[in-house]
Amino acid sequence: MNKFIALAIGAVAAVLAVGGSLVPGTEEVLVRVTLDGQPVDAMVVATSANGRTQIAYNEVRQPGLVRLALAPGSHILRVEHGAGFTSAAVERGITVYRGRPLELSVNLTQVFSPAESWGYYSADLHIHSSASWDGFTPPNQLVAVQLAAGLDVGCITDHNTIAGHGPFASAARNRGFPVILSEEITSLDGHWNAFPLNSAVDYSLRKTPSDYFAEARAAGAQLIQACHPMHPLFGYFLLQGRPKYDDTFDLVEIYNGEYSRDDARTIERLYKLWNEGYRYVAVGVSDDHNWRALTTQAGRARTYVLLEGELTVESWLEALGAGRAYASYGPHVNFTAQAGSALPGDTVTLTAGEAFELAAELVLVPRYDQRELRRAWIIRNGEVASEFELVGDRAEISWTDRPTADGWYALAVVADDGDRAHSNPIWVEISGE
Ligand SMILES: [Zn+2]
CATH class of the missing domain: 2.60.40.10 (Immunoglobulins)
Known part of the structure; x- marks a missing residue:
């Protein structure tokens, strides 16, 4: 031997x-x-x-x-x-x-379920497998990783490849886990996730943002997401005002990984776009690349979407596109208007000076230790309209405005450990204006 x-x-x-x-x-x-x-x-x-x-x-x-x-x-x-x-x-x-x-x-022990209590279901709309050149999580295990994060819908978004779709989708099918198949279209002009994709969108130095959007829509995409749009190197918003910039995307990542200065700048920019009448939907994502590293964690930031019927990939994406959603690192936000009859994404028509009643239920689940809600803000047309000091892990707030011009209202909340959430807007139109 x-x-x-x-x-x-x-x-x-x-x-x-x-x-x-x-x-x-x-x-x-x-x-x-x-x-x-x-x-x-x-x-x-x-x-x-x-x-x-x-x-x-x-x-x-x-x-x-x-x-x-x-x-x-x-x-x-x-x-x-x-x-x-x-x-x-x-x-x-x-x-x-x-x-x-x-x-x-x-x-x-389950402390709270936004799905069971309110009908809100979550997904992490930006997450990589080892099919990405810089990813480490095997595509089939990406299913277990997302289920462990407590996400209701799975997603895969590798850089310029759909090579992970097969193993990811088949592992998900075996577990009865609905999943959105996607790709992070990664170009020199910006990065975009397209949902869903039935075939690949290939990178080419010659393609413009408009070429990528058209190709993604031809491959089945109902929604296109601007990824980390204020990233100093890969941020698509840096192209605003230039001829190449195409504004026909649908979703904006306001939280990408741990909350950062880039995210705060994206929110400022999105407020401006909302003021201009663009109805982009704000989403939170992890952009996780590695299941064995704690720098980011699958589902760390995520998007909750309100469904009226059964949970399917189609119903979830449709409600997301309608703006019935909040982005979160932990706090849960059930934001409504007019005694629950208006929801994020809706447009309420009022006469000038008529009462517009906003309300929110807020719930916070412990992450590692007990934690508390600290502060909430109702944002009106990009400015703080009302601020609320909060105590404990559950709160209900309400506030009435008498708008005289068209605009939007959203709710932002932060916990004592810095974890935060942001709703999408409820829009107001003043009749006869
Ligand atoms: Zn990217």
């Missing part, structure tokens, strides 16, 4: 004898995760005493079973499903001993 093969067999045998683990020097830790008693897709972040972290998800075929390979010693496990949106993360301290695989069970 070859000496090296013998050595290799010996090494594998030693590892197996030590604990049956496949990673030398580690033991298998199996975490069984349930949500209110039912096995659920989950993310587990293990932090060892020396500060090293390891992130694991269940396999897409096996919800509720998360496997980690951890070195002997003490670790903190953080177990999440929809953390910060529907249930709080749970932490457990464990000690791993050499030669002893460990198994533990963690039950999470």
